[in-house]
Amino acid sequence: MIKPRKMWLNINGADRMLICDPEKDSLAQVLRRIGLTSVKIGCDTGVCGSCSVILNGKVIRSCNRKITRVKEYSRVITLEGIGTPENLHPLQVAWMNRGAVQCGFCAPGFIVSAYALLLENDNPTRQEVRDWFQKHKNVCRCTGYKQLVDAVMDAARVVRGEASMEDITYTPPKNNECYGKPLVRPAALAKVTGLADYGEDMALKMPPETLHVAVVQPRVAHHAKILKIDTKEALQMPGVVKVITHEDIKAKGGTNQMAEANLHERSTVTLPSRKILSDEKIFRYGDVVALAIAHTPAQARAAAAKVTVDIEPLPEYLNFLDAVMPDAIRVHDDTPNLYCCQPVLKGAALEDAEKIPEILDNSACSVEGSFHSSREPHLSIEGCTVQAYFDEDDYLTFQCKSQGLYTSISRIGSSLGVARDKLRIVDNFNGASFGWSTNAGDLCLAGAAAVAVKSPVALSLSYEEHQHFSGKRCPSYSNGRVACDEKGKITAAEFDFGLDHGAYSWGGDHVMEKPVRFAFFPYNVPHVAGLCRVANTNHTFGTAYRSYGSPQAYTLSEALMDMLAEKMGIDPFEFRWINIARPGDTNINSHGFKEYPMEAMMEKMRPHYDRAVTDAKAADTPEKRRGVGLAWGGFNVTEGGTDQCTVTLELDDKDRIVKYDTWQDLGQGGDVGSLMVTLEALKPMGVTPDRIRLCQNDTKICPDSGMSAASRSHYMNGLATRMAAEKLMEAMQKPDGTYRTYMEMKAENIETRFEATYTCMADPTITRLDPNTGIGDPTPAFTYVLNMAEVEVDAATGKTTVLRFVCVYDVGKIGNIAAVSGQAYGGISHSIGFALSEDYSDVKKHTNIASSGVPYIKDIPDDILLIPCETPRKSGPFGSSGASEAFQSSGHVAVINAIYNACGVRIFDLPARHEKVKAGLDSLAAGNTIAPPRKYFLGSDLYEELETIKANPVKFRGHDMFNSLGDEDGARFF
Incomplete structure (x- = not known):
């Protein structure tokens, strides 16, 4: 009581x-x-x-x-x-104008913390600001922290009376040349004043009749048969309205199966692998077997704790290597654990893959290695929280965090027994995601509860529940070899990747295409034999994460590049200069790079590299070892030939332009991105920011603009917006060249609302990867980065500190410099975490952001230099390409290469925790060499598997497989 x-x-x-x-x-x-x-x-x-x-x-x-x-x-x-929208504190103004607001979930805590600092010390140094945030455990997952320190320094000047609010406020140019400028995000004001309602804020503000939902995660095994689910005691708990299992979902006409499509011709998956509520089996530690629904969150949780589950343990395969052993039982009955693969063959390998070992053996120099990259957790500070209800038009409505609103509808499918055209997805303000919210599993849970009780419900997972429930980046195991001639020019490469996709298969056939596109990017490699395989295990499932699938590729290829340079006695920078692709050279998929900014980017990096090498040599001591590491990286733009984006522009009765789209904003800037492309598209009319009103991210009133993923949003939305703007301006334009008002349009009975759809199908150069050879050009553009990390290794402990980071990048014409820089700083911070600390392998240990290795502010250098290299894209909107994902593609390998340069310890198994580095240092001190891991067994020998593929070619259906649900493909679509 x-x-x-x-x-x-x-x-x-x-x-x-x-x-x-x-x-x-x-x-x-x-x-x-x-x-x-x-x-x-x-x-x-x-x-x-x-x-x-x-x-x-x-x-x-x-x-x-x-x-x-x-x-x-x-x-x-x-x-x-501290401040209100009408009376802002300098910290709030600085936060908005310094690009310190991305998702904004952490902003109130940081601003309050900084306010206390300035009360004590209104003239802090940058280091004192960093020490303060470290002491008070303020974490930002989006920004990389640099902008936050910038904001505090700006605000401190105002507090001291050395600057005015106007001095720290960005004012858009009067000539309307806004593109590329750091316009403040439209949502920034609500975020810095604490008025933006995120998921749990919305839950507090739901109608009083709203019920609360708690999950039952047994957490007794990674793999087991379910013998019995007992809800009797839970049903007797105070305040309980209902406890539901898979049987209740099916009783309402739902399938209980999340919709999945395995599109690759070599996929052996025939049945959907993921249930909303587990029925016959538990496949991983985070599976949910039941939902408790009660009047309060505490009552729901108390009831959930009373549900008991009887199980029969089954063999557990917690990594790829165990799951693909010949004697391993199947995780899913319908398919082998290793369920899909994609080869890539180039040059001599197209005739006979076995020629590649011969070329490698006969080259002047070669190196080989085996590498492991970890199950990287996203570690957004806000976890899973969803509200679900039937709205006034009887739509089952989800207030949630989703990176793809219409995609979420597809993934819910018929699982809940509600028709797809009666599903409505609305994005709340989102506390970041970085990819995990591309999955709709949490929506399905909330929807199942709402359907069961026909009442508004609020679902909230604790952070530990969220950690176990949400997907992670696929771990990879890889073997590779690369060779060069006597001048250092690469002659050939071979590689074999195994991706651990965890308990569920959806998306595995897509992510496996990334290593066979981005290994050895952007170099010219004339002969290649490669393979990527994907397998089910009993760990958490693989899902999207920024730079989806390419960090695994660079973990291998950029380490091998350094190893080969060293063996040849060539400086790592010069070795890369020799081998970057130049006009006419092709990538490993036998197609051009579309752009060739590589030389220009390396020229921009060269003076920074030379300075860093000199500094490292001067500062290196036996106690504190200093080193420099490089890594090329990059990523594709758009989801390929099937990608499309629809937007709507409308002239309203106040003569504003209303933009309707679903550019989901997870912190990357969907609001300001949409604003920027709309301003640029309507520039002939002289439209200013105050004349544009954004109406976004509600499927009931907004068209399908696609996912916020694959670095696609700016590219696709920009092209669609330009098309819609042309229609609107043509309708508004008078014979004298001026433009009609809303009243004039209505008086002349002229349409004021125009929709446009851009589809990648319109680009004839886009071709899927051939499933037999890996030849193809699946996306219309690339982004490029060249990273350099400067590190210090403590010889006594093995602890690595990144002192400085330089990134030269090319994303085409920049749309909003603050938003692009924010993605760069954030991606770099994630890369450093991936290199040194982040992991979700131990489900008992990795239950929160700290124990999972999230970088705090002093784990990320304050000295991060971003150097743009703008190569306007012919195909992109206003010369732009995409952004975001390249910035997390390869920075981790720059850190790993720098550790080796500093102390001679090469880390083959991420993350490079201090104890691993220390073990390597101790081995070297004892006079031993550090041997790489033994070559991984990935299910079969690489060349035996390539020969099997060659002997069993599959029919390549190109784009047709995405556009038809005919009998041939029907069994694979759900």
Whole structure:
């Protein structure tokens, strides 16, 4: 029985009476309950800082401060007490104008923390700002931290009276030349004032009849038969309305199967592999078997804890190597564990793959190695939270985090027993994703509950539940060899990748195409024999993550490039200069690179590399080893030939242009991106930012603009917007060249609303990878990066610190420099984490962002230099390409190469934790060499498998396979 406690707190300057549960309430919960939802609860364990408030003059993390530890009449300051939209604090202005707002979920905590810093010290150094955020555990997953320090430094100048608010505010140019400029994001004001309602904020503001849903994750095994699910005791718990299992979903006409399509000709998958609620088997640690629905979140959780599951354990395969052993049982009955593969053959290999070993053996020099990249977790600070309800038109509506609203509808499919045309997806403000929200599993859970009780519901997973439930980047195991002639020119390469796609197969046949496109990108390699295989295991499933599938490729190829350069006695920079592709050269898929900015990018990097090498030699000591590492990288733009984007432009009765689209904003800037391309498309009319109103991310009123993925959004939305703008301007233009108003359009009975769709099918150069040879050109554009990391290795501990990072990049014409820079800084920070600390392999340990290795501010250098190299794209909108994903493609290998350069320890198995580096240093000190891992067994010998593929070619259906659901393909589509 709850015995509430009345207490007074002085909150934001006013005394307020509160009624608390002294046994359970945290200060964060109390503040949120009274409407101060700037206080975010992310990790709920005090390791992310999103709940930061000032208590009696000190910054604290309010999620783990029990109300019993807060003295009555204590003084509390939240973001709401620091500044409002009409009376902003300099920190809020600086946050908006310095590009410090991306997803914005962490912004309130950072601003509150910085406010406390400036109260103590209004003239901090950059290092003092970094020390402060480190001390108070403020984590940002989007920005890379540099912009946050920039913002504090700007705000401090205003606080000291050395600058005005206008001095730190960006003003758009009056000539309307906005493209490329750092226009402030439209949503930034709501985010920096704490008024943006994220998932859990929306849950608090749902109607009072809303029920709450908790998941039952047994967490007893990675693989087991389900013998019995017992809900009797749970149903007797206080406040419980219903406890549902797979049987309840089927009783409502649902299939309980998430929709999946395995499109590759070599896929052996014949049945959907993922259930909403597990019925016969548990396939991984995070599977959900039941949902408890109750009047309060606490009641739902208490009931969920009472559901019992009887199981029969089955063999567990927690990595690719175990799952593909000959004696391994099948994870899914309908398909072998190794269920799909994609070869790539070039040059002599097209005639006979066995010629490649001969070329390698007869070359002047060759190196080989085997590499492992980890199961990288996304570690967004906001996890899974969904509200579901039947709206006024009886649409089953999801308020959620989704990177592809219409794709989510497809993935829900018929699983819930609700017709697809009665599903509605609405994006809340989103606390980042980086790829995990391309999956609709959490939507299916909330939808199943809403259908079961025909009532609004709110589903919230704890961060640990979210960690186990959401997908991760596919781990990879790879073997490779590369050779060159006596001048250092690459002669041939061979490689073999095994991707661990975890418990569910959806997407595996897509991600496996990335290593066979991006290994040895962007070099000219004349002869190639390669293969990528994908397998099911009993670990969490593989899903999208920024630079989807290419970091695994660069883990192998950029390490081998350094190894070959060293063996040849050639500087790593010069070795890459020799081998970059130049006009006329082709990639490993036998097609051109479309653009060849490689020489220009290396020329921009050269002086920084020379300076870094000199600095490293001067600073290197036996105690603190210094090194420099390089890595080329890049990524494709769009999802290929099937990609399309629809937008709508409308002239409204206030003579504004209303833009309708589903450019999902996960922090990358879907709002400002849409604004930028619309401004540029309507530039002949002289349209200014204040005349554009964005109406986004609600499938009931917005057309399908595609996913926020594959670096596609700016490219595809820009082209579609240009088409719609041309239609609108043609309709509005008078014979004298001026433009009609809304009233004039109506008076002349002229249409004021125009829709346009751009499809990649219109580009005849796009061809899928041939499933027998890997020849193809699946996307219309690329992005390019050249990374350099400068590191220090502590010889006593093995700890690696990245001191400086330089990135030269080419994304075509830049649309918004602040948004592109934000993606660069963020991608680099993820790459450093991938290299040194991030992992989700131990389900008992990797339960929150801290234990999973998230980088805090002092793990990321403040000295990050971004150098654009703009090569306008002929095919892209206004000369632009894409952005985002290249920035996380290969930076991790620059760090790994720098570690080797510093101390002679090469890490073949990510992440490069300090104990691995220290073990290598100890081995070298003992006079031993560091041997690479033994060659991985990936299911069969590479050349035996390539010979099998050659002997069993499959019919290549090109684009037809995506456009037809005929009898031939019907069994593969769900």
